[in-house]
Amino acid sequence: MKKKEVSxxxxxxxxxxxxxxxxxxxxxxxxxxxxxxxxxxxxxVSFDINEGEIVGICGKNGSGKSTLLRAISGIFSADxxxxxxxxxxxSLLSIGVGFQRSLTGYENIFLSGMLLGYSKDEIxxxxxxxxxxxxxxxxxxxxxRSYSSGMYSKLAFSITAILETDIMLIDEVLSVGDIxxxxxxxxxxxxxxxxxxxxxxxxxHNSKTLIDLCDKVIWLHEGEIKKIGKPDVIMAxxxxxxxxxx
Amino acid sequence: MKRFFNDVKKxxxxxxxxxxxxxxxxxxxxxxxxLWLILEPLAFMLIYTFIATVVFNSxxxxxxxxxxxxxxxxxxxxxxxxxxxxxxxSNRDTxxxxxxxxxxxLFVKMGVNIFKMLVSLCMVFIFMLFYRVPLTWNLLYxxxxxxxxxVITFGFSSIIMHYGVFMEDLVNLTNIFMKLLFYMTGIFYDxxxxxxxxxxxxxxxxxxxxxxxxxxRRVVIYGIGPSxxxxxxxxxxxLGVCAIGIRTIxxxxxxxxxxxx
Numbered sequence: 001m002k003k004k005e006v007s008x009x010x011x012x013x014x015x016x017x018x019x020x021x022x023x024x025x026x027x028x029x030x031x032x033x034x035x036x037x038x039x040x041x042x043x044x045v046s047f048d049i050n051e052g053e054i055v056g057i058c059g060k061n062g063s064g065k066s067t068l069l070r071a072i073s074g075i076f077s078a079d080x081x082x083x084x085x086x087x088x089x090x091s092l093l094s095i096g097v098g099f100q101r102s103l104t105g106y107e108n109i110f111l112s113g114m115l116l117g118y119s120k121d122e123i124x125x126x127x128x129x130x131x132x133x134x135x136x137x138x139x140x141x142x143x144x145r146s147y148s149s150g151m152y153s154k155l156a157f158s159i160t161a162i163l164e165t166d167i168m169l170i171d172e173v174l175s176v177g178d179i180x181x182x183x184x185x186x187x188x189x190x191x192x193x194x195x196x197x198x199x200x201x202x203x204x205h206n207s208k209t210l211i212d213l214c215d216k217v218i219w220l221h222e223g224e225i226k227k228i229g230k231p232d233v234i235m236a237x238x239x240x241x242x243x244x245x246x
Numbered sequence: 247m248k249r250f251f252n253d254v255k256k257x258x259x260x261x262x263x264x265x266x267x268x269x270x271x272x273x274x275x276x277x278x279x280x281l282w283l284i285l286e287p288l289a290f291m292l293i294y295t296f297i298a299t300v301v302f303n304s305x306x307x308x309x310x311x312x313x314x315x316x317x318x319x320x321x322x323x324x325x326x327x328x329x330x331x332x333x334x335x336s337n338r339d340t341x342x343x344x345x346x347x348x349x350x351x352l353f354v355k356m357g358v359n360i361f362k363m364l365v366s367l368c369m370v371f372i373f374m375l376f377y378r379v380p381l382t383w384n385l386l387y388x389x390x391x392x393x394x395x396x397v398i399t400f401g402f403s404s405i406i407m408h409y410g411v412f413m414e415d416l417v418n419l420t421n422i423f424m425k426l427l428f429y430m431t432g433i434f435y436d437x438x439x440x441x442x443x444x445x446x447x448x449x450x451x452x453x454x455x456x457x458x459x460x461x462x463r464r465v466v467i468y469g470i471g472p473s474x475x476x477x478x479x480x481x482x483x484x485l486g487v488c489a490i491g492i493r494t495i496x497x498x499x500x501x502x503x504x505x506x507x
Contacts, residue, residue, distance in 0.1 A: 120263070
């Protein structure tokens with residue numbers, strides 16, 4: 001295997017949730033702000049992901065998986081450490097790319113696309129295939145708030161899947177929609193992933209998905225990396241561990 | 247600062263598109279549609295005209311135009327400030343899913359409200375013709391005055407938006423403060439001719455919105471140039487506030503999502 005370029009490098013990443021939850025005047029007047037405890041969501045995580053690699057992240061609830069994804073996509077700032085994307089465009093595919101609920105699906109395709117760094121012309125070329133893939137038909141011209149949750153995630157999936165960013169971050173959405181759409185999105189996912197230019201990070205609880213799709217798996221535990229390795233090995237260990245935990 | 251201009255360039259298309267969709271959406275979703283853009287300021291003008299002429303016996307010339315000019319500027323400022331408090335959390339869906347510089351949200355809101363302000367301004371012209379207010383070249387001063395209003399509004403809104411994320415009771419505070427400011431801004435009375443001495447200075451020069459409305463009326467109704475000094479000082483101060491606001495937002499914007507739950 002030839003040496004590939006690194007596409008994401010995460011170095012000693014720390015992300016804390018300070019308990020600076022919204023304070024009211026009364027509270028802050030009495031106590032002063034920032035007295036809260038610190039929750040360490042991600043605590044000293046480092047790894048490199050090569051271009052074209054498909055990486056799964058597993059771990060129990062609250063182990064920092066989603067926080068890690070959000071940090072990589074630039075929504076959170078790192079409290080310590082660094083994330084280097086080497087200039088790739090990135091999209092976070094979690095349930096809903098981030099829709100303006102009062103606008104129509106059609107307008108939201110453009111808005112999301114533009115936020116992902118595409119020009120209007122590029123989106124215009126692809127908008128038909130997005131609508132077709134999402135199977136929303138006429139609903140695309142209705143406001144997003146009138147969508148069912150299935151339709152919502154179908155549209156979200158279609159946008160990210162068709163627009164094809166360099167790096168895709170997928171947050172447990174492989175179980176979107178009905179069986180038919182699930183199968184379709186799974187196939188589309190496989191097709192996207194098979195492009196050896198694209199780097200993909202998948203967060204999932206589903207061992208079968210991870211073993212099926214990924215090149216390697218990172219097991220997060222309480223904000224730290226417990227293990228990195230081959231999907232089948234790690235997932236077997238992980239499942240064993242979770243059984244004992246329960 | 248350089249980052250700010252780069253980001254504006256990068257997100258400009260998004261801002262335009264989002265503004266357009268939001269406007270279109272607002273118009274489509276109400277029964278009277280775009281008529282509201284005209285009806286709302288018109289209704290308020292009638293209310294204030296009634297109060298001022300019937301109750302307070304005011305004798306300001308061209309009173310409806312006088313009120314309309316004030317309302318046009320005030321509504322823009324007021325809507326922006328009130329919207330800014332909750333701006334980040336009302337865009338929760340976008341903000342938690344993808345990175346965008348948070349002032350982009352502010353720009354979109356500005357776009358929507360600037361459009362409304364321009365509609366309202368067109369009505370000012372119609373009223374001017376209707377009441378036969380003499381037209382002069384000084385009307386052209388409207389453009390720089392509007393720019394100053396927009397700069398000042400952006401500055402204050404950005405700071406309000408930042409604190410709005412962290413402080414829950416900022417909504418109540420701004421509501422009270424804006425009410426106070428409304429009465430101190432002289433929307434339906436003339437500060438310059440009614441109030442004297444120190445209070446005149448405080449109300450007219452320390453309060454940027456009153457200052458802008460005062461100058462707006464000078465160029466629109468009285469056909470004389472603006473009083474340049476205080477207006478210029480506010481322009482510079484406004485730019486300063488913008489710089490502070492933008493810097494603060496850049497520094498803290500990535501913690502916004504952590505705070506919002």
